[in-house]
Amino acid sequence: MSDSPSPFQVLLLGPYRREQRVSSMTFFINTLEEGLREKGIPVTVTQPEVKLGSLPVPVTQLAKLTAAADKLLLFPGQLKHLIRSLEPGPPLVVHIVDQAYSNYSMTLKTRPHLITCHDVIAIQASSGESSEHKPPLRTRLYQRMLKKGLTHSPWVAAISSTTRDHLCRFTGKPEEQVPIVYNGMHHPYHPMSQEEAQALLEPMLPAEFGSDFYMHIGINIWYKNRPGVLDIYREWLKQHPDSSRKLLMVGPAPTEELREQGADLEAQGRLHWSKRLSNEQVNAAYSLAAALIFPSFMEGFGWPLVEAMASACPVFTSDRDPMMEIASPAARFFDPADAAAAAQVLIDGETAREEMKRSGIQRAKDFGREQMLEGYIDVYRKVLGLTESPSKN
Secondary structure (H helix, E strand, O other), rough: OOOOOOOOOEEOOOOHHHHHHHHHHHHHHHHHHHHHHHHHOOOOOOOOOHHHHHOOOOOOOHHHHHHHHHHHHHHHHHHHHHHHHOOOOOOEEEEOHHHHHHHHHHOOOOOOEEEOOOOOOHHHEEEEOOOOOOOEEEEEEEEHHHHHHHHHHHOOEEEEEHHHHHHHHHHHHHHHHOOEEOOOOOOOOOOOOHHHHHHHHHOOOOHHHHHHOOEEOOOEEEEEOOOHHHHHHHHHHOOOOOOOEEEEOOOOOHOOOOOHHHHHHHHOOOEEEEOOOHHHHHHHHHOOOEEEEEEEOOOOOHHHHHHHHHHOOOOOOOOEEEEHHHHHHOOOOOOOHHHHHHHHHHHHOHHHHHHHHHHHHHHOOOHHHHHHHHHHHHHHHHHOOOOOOOOOO
């Protein structure tokens, strides 16, 4: 940490508190805040407050309207007031940490700011570019507003080349205004010994589950393709009917349809749903797993790919970007829409698992916390027009 005064300060604009349920976004903003403070950069964190959204109304359209009022009507004024209170200090850059709140770029107008765009999946789907999902009209209208904010913002940081390419295509921005800053590890994932990993997982895994299993981690959203994981595992079982290798699904409780799809596997003791795992327990699961199966249709980055590689877990994932961008050359790739072919890739890759582990550990080093922090500091300086190189201490 430098003893000299910071040449600027940062205001991190995070998600509406009632919507702060995606753990990766919580990790992202916490990592930024902690890392910037360690480097001596003044940081303030703000979020749209839950005011009208806290009224005792049922979870219906009315509840959504009160939340919208908090975000769209009340918060812009609160944001302007906060900025005025900070402006007597060092030059201020406002960092909107999620493209889901890019509409606030219109509130900030010409004030120095940037948006981190984690993905444009919702904009792609709203534009008819996804054959797997068609969002309702209200979602398409909302995404149109967010696209306007992304277009207005003078700078947008993308977390992968894939996200940048799509973003530039949708907004018309030149690549120079859309720097790539890869996500950095928010937890020190590493290969654990079998004894250590089993001890951590003992409270949440059935005793008979053992330490030979495939795993997936993700939420119940269409592009994560959780049903596809079950389909791939079934196809693999057709060629290994006597195998004891099971399937661990980490994430929220499955939907009714997904639970029904896997009911027979669950009854046979081959499938286990696991939620509310700590970072340490997720690390343990990766360390024990035979492989991560990650058949997403779309992603902005793909956190589990890096987490698994850092934990010496072989990765089998979709032959689409950004999965190929992030996990090459360590992973093996398949068509996420072809379960039988994907299962064959798992089978063919069995003998390469040790090499995949070694290659994955090496690849994961490219996504360090320090690289991410230095990347954002460089962008902050560009946003503020501070082009001279910072002093090294």
